[in-house]
Amino acid sequence: MKKFEEKTIHTEKIYEGKVVHVQVDQVKLPNGKESTRELIKHPGAVSIIPITKENKIIFVEQYRKPLEKSLVEIPAGKLEPGENPEVTAIRELEEETGYTTKELSFVSSFYTSPGFADELMHIYMAKNLEIVDQPLLPDEDEFVEVVELSLEEAKAYVREERIHDAKTNYAILYLEMLERM
């Protein structure tokens, strides 16, 4: 869909980081006038809703520097260039929780913040989890703690805003929905 397309007149690269690239585009608007758009380029991400045999959900708690606090979230990670999201999902699940699965199913995908960023988040559910003997480790600058919660406990975490991000709030609403189907 290209309704109200904004044609790029000029692109200025501002910053190329490890995670994000920042650019400012000069654009021609549908009415012929010009404006600027600030764009954050991101490789995309994958998150996993891991469900144990005891029907608990596995979360990870980690410090989020942009917020200067820690959040409890479903496990997640960035896509490597050209990587299939299912491969990312299995790797991140193992790195962050020590579990793997042969039962991965697609839940949903969405752009997290389409006004300024192109990050696409893919969400999967992982069932029939198996413990990995010598699991892959998280990146060396990544510190996470595993938290297992029932759905009721997770809903309480949402109310307390210890769970407070788009993919995890979506995941919990999705699990509530499944319970009612």
Added chain:
Amino acid sequence: MKKFEEKTIHTEKIYEGKVVHVQVDQVKLPNGKESTRELIKHPGAVSIIPITKENKIIFVEQYRKPLEKSLVEIPAGKLEPGENPEVTAIRELEEETGYTTKELSFVSSFYTSPGFADELMHIYMAKNLEIVDQPLLPDEDEFVEVVELSLEEAKAYVREERIHDAKTNYAILYLEMLERM
């Protein structure tokens, strides 16, 4: 919650835009080592789920430059500094749809992408909509088209990925959930 806190050693301001500020922090990790964090500062945003008397949901279609395509989304906008999110919600509803409401209720809030951005999204539901005679207009570089859909139609848009962003996918799941309660 400060688990695994990362203390800031040094902050480098990279870019100050209209919408986002970009900075790179040098941090001290919990194990004493150092790393860098790329941070996108955003003023926060508000979105509204407007429900008409005929039980349709009002969306807006707009071009999203970061994605180079248009999406159908619930109406939304950025917070002005220090602004109460309910005030933003009423203003954005009027600007983007021409409706106002005296019946605004809080649905949820979440960080859209806590790994690299501090944007907090507040979601409200608006019922008992009233047409505004001479509504506020959208910003002069903002082009939106109103789209009214039933919940079933909106779910089809999700499947076709014409609706494909965090706040709108969440809103539709929330409305599905309400139908089952």
